[in-house]
Amino acid sequence: MMSDSSRRTGTRVAGLLALTTALAVTACSRGTTGSPGAGDSPGGTTGVTAAIYPLQWLAERVGGPDVTVTGLTKPGVEPHDLELTPPQIAELEQTRLVVYIKGVQPAVDEAVEQHAADRRFDAADRVKPLAASAGQAGEQGYAGKEERGAGRDPHVWLDPSRLAAVATGLGDRLAAADPAHAQAYRDRAAATAAELTALDGELARGLDTCASRAIVTSHTAFDYLAERYRLRQIGISGIDPDAEPSPARLAEVAKVAKQEKVTTIFTETLVSPKVAEVLAGEVGAKIAVLDPVESRPADGDYLSAMRRNLTTLQAALSCS
């Protein structure tokens, strides 16, 4: 009798369990808005949108195989005047994280504000910013954009030690956005930060003993580099590489370049070298390319572009 009753109870429990399971399955298949669990989106990675090449490089390093990074600025395009296409706006509405620096690209700043305000990572928030320099704030273009950038110089990535701090911050942010891969993000962020710290050491040693410390550049992108390695930047045009410098500004730069006995005027791959050539003729200097790494280099990556910059600077500034 006892055994009979317990058998019946057992059957009832099994039936109840089966019912509960069936309900749970129904509930799951109905839920369309819940956060996705592991493996529920085939081949699913976290979508990350990067506004500018150095941040794209960083997001790919830190995100690794757990993210799909889309760059808003195509290779070979000067990024400051970027206009966004409707598909790019649509992507911003859906992406899990936008990595950008407020103040570099007015169109991106505006679109992020409107479409991705809750999913943004401003790399410059992670570091001690420099104020926009006099050259940037002058008549050559930055004045009108200054409000958007809150007066900060946005070219943070040209100091690898600051970019290392950004890598760590991005690892934490991706870990929060995609907790299933949190440890992998933090590990890759630490490895990337270590690479950037090594690069910082190379630049510090390589630029320690230069006879000259003044660099005349096309647009004032290099203040972070200059501050970190004790150089002095004299920018021909402001923050916008396309802005034509006034004759008065050119004359002023020529005067300073002569005083500083500058032997090289730096230009950029994505900017017409004409202004730099005129200035070099005036001063009796050579021309060399210093890459602000605002666009993907023709070969190599952020790290190799910065190492090329080091070699270029060492030659131009007579560093032993």
Ligand SMILES: [Zn+2]
């Ligand atoms: Zn720039």
